[in-house]
Amino acid sequence: MDYKTIAVADVGSIRTITLNRPERRNAMTPEMQKELIAAFEEAATGDCRVLVLSGAGKSFCSGLDLSVLNSNETDLSHRADAELIARLFLALHEMPVPTIAAVHGAAIAGGTGLSMICDFTFATPAAKFGFTEVRIGFVPAVVSAFLSLQIGDKRSRDLLLTGRLFDAAEAHRLGLVNEIVEPEHLSARVEELAQTLTANSPQALSATKRLMAAQHRQWLDSAVIAAIESSAQARETGDFREGIAAFLEKRKPSWAK
Numbered sequence: 001m002d003y004k005t006i007a008v009a010d011v012g013s014i015r016t017i018t019l020n021r022p023e024r025r026n027a028m029t030p031e032m033q034k035e036l037i038a039a040f041e042e043a044a045t046g047d048c049r050v051l052v053l054s055g056a057g058k059s060f061c062s063g064l065d066l067s068v069l070n071s072n073e074t075d076l077s078h079r080a081d082a083e084l085i086a087r088l089f090l091a092l093h094e095m096p097v098p099t100i101a102a103v104h105g106a107a108i109a110g111g112t113g114l115s116m117i118c119d120f121t122f123a124t125p126a127a128k129f130g131f132t133e134v135r136i137g138f139v140p141a142v143v144s145a146f147l148s149l150q151i152g153d154k155r156s157r158d159l160l161l162t163g164r165l166f167d168a169a170e171a172h173r174l175g176l177v178n179e180i181v182e183p184e185h186l187s188a189r190v191e192e193l194a195q196t197l198t199a200n201s202p203q204a205l206s207a208t209k210r211l212m213a214a215q216h217r218q219w220l221d222s223a224v225i226a227a228i229e230s231s232a233q234a235r236e237t238g239d240f241r242e243g244i245a246a247f248l249e250k251r252k253p254s255w256a257k
Contacts, residue, residue: 001042005032007056008039013049014194015039022057027065028110030081033088040091049202050194051095053118054102060127061111066136066247082231085110086142086224092117093146093220094213096206098197102190103127104183108165113143116150116176119209122189123168123177130165137243137253141231145223149216151175 007018017039019026043051055061092099092114101118104127112129115121131147133140140147140160148156151174159166171177181189197205234240238256246253 001035001038003035003039005029006035006039008042010048013047013198014052014191015043015046015048015050016052016054017043019053019055019061021065022055022059024065025059025062025106026055026057026111027062029065029068030084033084037088037091040095044096048097049198051097051099052102052190052194053092053099053114055104055107055111057105059105059111060101060103060107061114062106063109063111063132066244078235079228079232081235082142082228085231086228089113089117089142089146090224094209096209097202098205098209100190100193102186103168103177104186109133109140110143112176113146117146120193121171121177122179122181122186122193123171124183124186125168125180126183127168127171127177128165129167129171129176130163131160132163132165134161134163135243135253136247137234137237137239137241137255139230139234141227141234142224145220145227148223149220 003020005019005021007020009016009018017036019028019032021027021029021032040051098120099118101115101121103115103121103123105124106128107115107123108128108130109132112131115123115129131140131143144156144160147159155174168177168180172180179189239253242255243253
């Protein structure tokens with residue numbers, strides 16, 4: 001497949017998918033989300049034994065591209081947009097092969113989601129994370145289900161309701177990052193882990209991942225359905241429209257009372 005927003009490289013049984021919009025800090029568009037899903041599906045049905053996710057340029061992923069979101073607001077179904085991000089996160093969550101995120105720079109909102117859903121997350125000391133949706137009148141809906149699954153309700157509320165940024169050290173303490181790796185060693189550490197994983201039984205790895213997914217499937221399915229509804233509703237609000245406009249105009253939002 002000819003990808004426009006991502007780069008896919010297969011070396012042996014290791015597939016590396018690189019978000020490739022460095023001029024936009026690898027912000028996700030619907031096109032990128034669809035290409036990621038396609039690349040995940042190809043890996044799931046091909047000879048891939050380990051999947052690595054990374055970002056081109058200075059960032060991992062800055063979340064959704066709000067300029068595209070705004071420009072398409074009257075043309076795209078809000079529910080369809082929410083369903084697309086849910087499909088993306090679920091496709092990554094349910095990958096039958098081990099997944100590794102190599103995070104440098106910003107991994108914000110949906111970017112944090114992509115990084116934490118991977119089985120292993122390595123981050124450089126300067127990496128930044130955050131669920132900043134509430135700052136623009138949006139709801140961190142779909143990602144909240146996966147976050148709660150990983151770190152629990154109380155700590156999820158802190159991150160989701162404040163919208164604050166947090167560094168790699170805090171992400172590590174919370175359990176969202178496995179290891180903090182110096183930038184010059186990141187590629188080598190990812191390669192080292194990938195080789196360790198490929199030495200294991202592929203059938204056992206796949207069965208283990210299916211088992212772990214099945215343990216939470218009923219709860220996660222319900223949570224994602226509720227999240228899609230919440231996301232679609234949030235896109236209808238005045239706060240959302242004001243938040244997007246303020247972001248694009250580089251000013252503070254003026255929330256309705």
